[in-house]
Amino acid sequence: xxxxxxxxxxxxxxxxxxxxxxxxxxxxxxxxxxxxxxxxxxxxxxxxxxxxxxxxxxxxxxxxxxxxxxxxxxxxxxxxxxxxxxxxxxxxxxxxxxxxxxxxxxxxxxxxxxxxxxxxxxxxxxxxxxxxxxxxxxxxxxxxxxxxxxxxxxxxxxxxxxxxxxxxxxxxxxxxxxxxxxxxxxxxxxxxxxxxxxxxxxxxxxxxxxxxxxxxxxxxxxxxxxxxxxxxxxxxxxxxxxxxxxxxxxxxxxxxxxxxxxxxxxxxxxxxxxxxxxxxxxxxxxxxx
Amino acid sequence: xxxxxxxxxxxxxxxxxxxxxxxxxxxxxxxxxxxxxxxxxxxxxxxxxxxxxxxxxxxxxxxxxxxxxxxxxxxxxxxxxxxxxxxxxxxxxxxxxxxxxxxxxxxxxxxxxxxxxxxxxxxxxxxxxxxxxxxxxxxxxxxxxxxxxxxxxxxxxxxxxxxxxxxxxxxxxxxxxxxxxxxxxxxxxxxxxxxxxxxxxxxxxxxxxxxxxxxxxxxxxxxxxxxxxxxxxxxxxxxxxxxxxxxxxxxxxxxxxxxxxxxxxx
Numbered sequence: 001x002x003x004x005x006x007x008x009x010x011x012x013x014x015x016x017x018x019x020x021x022x023x024x025x026x027x028x029x030x031x032x033x034x035x036x037x038x039x040x041x042x043x044x045x046x047x048x049x050x051x052x053x054x055x056x057x058x059x060x061x062x063x064x065x066x067x068x069x070x071x072x073x074x075x076x077x078x079x080x081x082x083x084x085x086x087x088x089x090x091x092x093x094x095x096x097x098x099x100x101x102x103x104x105x106x107x108x109x110x111x112x113x114x115x116x117x118x119x120x121x122x123x124x125x126x127x128x129x130x131x132x133x134x135x136x137x138x139x140x141x142x143x144x145x146x147x148x149x150x151x152x153x154x155x156x157x158x159x160x161x162x163x164x165x166x167x168x169x170x171x172x173x174x175x176x177x178x179x180x181x182x183x184x185x186x187x188x189x190x191x192x193x194x195x196x197x198x199x200x201x202x203x204x205x206x207x208x209x210x211x212x213x214x215x216x217x218x219x220x221x222x223x224x225x226x227x228x229x230x231x232x233x234x235x236x237x238x239x240x241x242x243x244x245x246x247x248x249x250x251x252x253x254x255x256x257x258x259x260x261x262x263x264x265x266x267x268x269x270x271x272x273x274x275x276x277x278x279x280x281x282x283x284x285x286x287x288x289x
Numbered sequence: 290x291x292x293x294x295x296x297x298x299x300x301x302x303x304x305x306x307x308x309x310x311x312x313x314x315x316x317x318x319x320x321x322x323x324x325x326x327x328x329x330x331x332x333x334x335x336x337x338x339x340x341x342x343x344x345x346x347x348x349x350x351x352x353x354x355x356x357x358x359x360x361x362x363x364x365x366x367x368x369x370x371x372x373x374x375x376x377x378x379x380x381x382x383x384x385x386x387x388x389x390x391x392x393x394x395x396x397x398x399x400x401x402x403x404x405x406x407x408x409x410x411x412x413x414x415x416x417x418x419x420x421x422x423x424x425x426x427x428x429x430x431x432x433x434x435x436x437x438x439x440x441x442x443x444x445x446x447x448x449x450x451x452x453x454x455x456x457x458x459x460x461x462x463x464x465x466x467x468x469x470x471x472x473x474x475x476x477x478x479x480x481x482x483x484x485x486x487x488x489x490x491x492x493x494x495x496x497x498x499x500x501x502x503x504x505x506x507x508x509x510x511x512x513x514x515x516x517x518x519x520x521x522x523x524x525x526x527x528x529x530x531x532x533x534x535x536x537x538x539x540x541x542x543x544x545x546x547x548x549x550x551x552x553x554x555x
Contacts, residue, residue, distance in 0.1 A: 039473040041443075184339075191555065213547055217552075265481055
């Protein structure tokens with residue numbers, strides 16, 4: 001039984017009904033790290049947002065089911081849904097600067113959610129926050145709790161958001177390009193941290209990224225998306241041994257690889273893109289209305 | 290090969306506004322601490338380092354957006370270290386920059402055609418329209434894109450407009466500062482291929498700043514690794530990858546996640 005099961009999810013823009021996700025299905029087991037890979041606009045972030053119930057207002061769910069721990073979230077009324085998702089799932093966002101409120105101290109930004117939504121006692125929540133800040137290797141957590149976001153580096157802010165995501169012991173975390181804004185050495189520290197926390201807490205992870213290098217390091221399985229369609233689902237081992245879809249193979253060939261400069265950074269061939277576009281157009285034609 | 294840039298003992302310090310006392314001057318931070326190197330005509334040099342290594346500051350000093358506080362920069366034989374704005378003006382066309390974030394470096398209210406034409410007019414070029422079209426051809430964008438606004442383009446297309454604006458002026462030197470770090474892998478590959486071709490076709494000299502060694506391996510002839518404002522390694526690309534000398538270079542290399550589950554990494 002999968003912990004997260006997305007079935008035939010279709011999303012579209014409210015005003016012109018343009019599809020964003022087309023009939024997307026995926027399964028993530030408890031404790032599994034699943035990568036969502038694709039170029040900008042492929043819809044990989046939208047899947048995570050739909051699961052967490054934080055889709056932009058302009059986007060509506062046109063069909064499908066999102067089963068989280070045995071309940072289809074889309075059948076719940078909004079308040080019940082928020083409560084269920086809040087207890088089971090959390091987000092590590094991409095940009096640590098915009099995700100933190102610049103005018104508030106770090107402490108309450110971690111504890112408020114625990115107190116207000118999950119009904120913890122303030123003292124409990126504060127103790128938990130201190131523990132977790134320690135776990136993400138922040139020195140002097142008590143001091144950092146009293147600081148403001150601008151007083152901290154990008155890497156520190158990302159650590160705080162990781163601590164915050166794990167605070168309520170969620171069973172699923174959506175990590176939305178958590179290291180894209182960081183340089184390679186900081187990226188490595190942060191990924192190592194996320195992987196370690198994930199393993200210790202047994203949390204399932206939906207890991208959104210465009211970097212196949214990162215996927216090969218932190219994920220066990222992955223879905224490759226193009227224009228809101230899943231082209232390939234596979235275990236990481238099988239995928240990197242031999243991707244089955246030509247687009248996946250092309251994406252792998254475009255990925256920089258310093259050990260093979262001639263065989264990497266090859267743009268995705270026009271012919272593959274043209275064929276994908278034709279397939280998408282045919283799909284939209286068949287599902288019109 | 291003739292040298293386009295000769296840099297000797299380059300120093301640059303900036304005021305640290307975060308530690309400025311209420312009254313009085315802010316303390317200075319040494320961002321560049323005595324760099325010496327040269328860039329040959331037609332060369333592609335990679336400048337690599339983490340955040341705060343001084344790589345962007347070095348780039349901005351080379352094209353004299355910043356004035357060095359010590360040492361010297363010679364461009365095509367002329368000392369430009371302390372030239373004033375007036376004296377720099379005739380040189381400005383000759384060194385151009387492509388920016389990291391095309392969304393904030395392209396005026397959202399201007400059409401692509403106007404964006405490319407602006408600097409051409411400023412520098413007194415003739416046949417501006419023809420040159421705009423030629424620049425679009427060079428970067429592989431359809432001529433019709435001259436009528437579009439930046440928000441109508443994808444990230445990769447916007448970055449091509451940034452490149453078109455720079456090459457339209459027929460510069461000798463282009464500084465590219467993290468120009469692919471905001472792009473996804475397939476646009477990244479396209480933009481890098483394009484730069485590679487343009488450098489060859491137009492006989493450009495290029496400095497390519499990045500925090501990611503794997504991105505620049507293919508493109509660059511030589512790579513300079515910066516750490517806290519000092520050059521820790523400057524060598525031919527193949528040699529640097531085969532046998533990195535500086536501990537920091539090795540650290541940068543080992544931090545890169547290769548698309549290979551077998552690589553020992555975490």
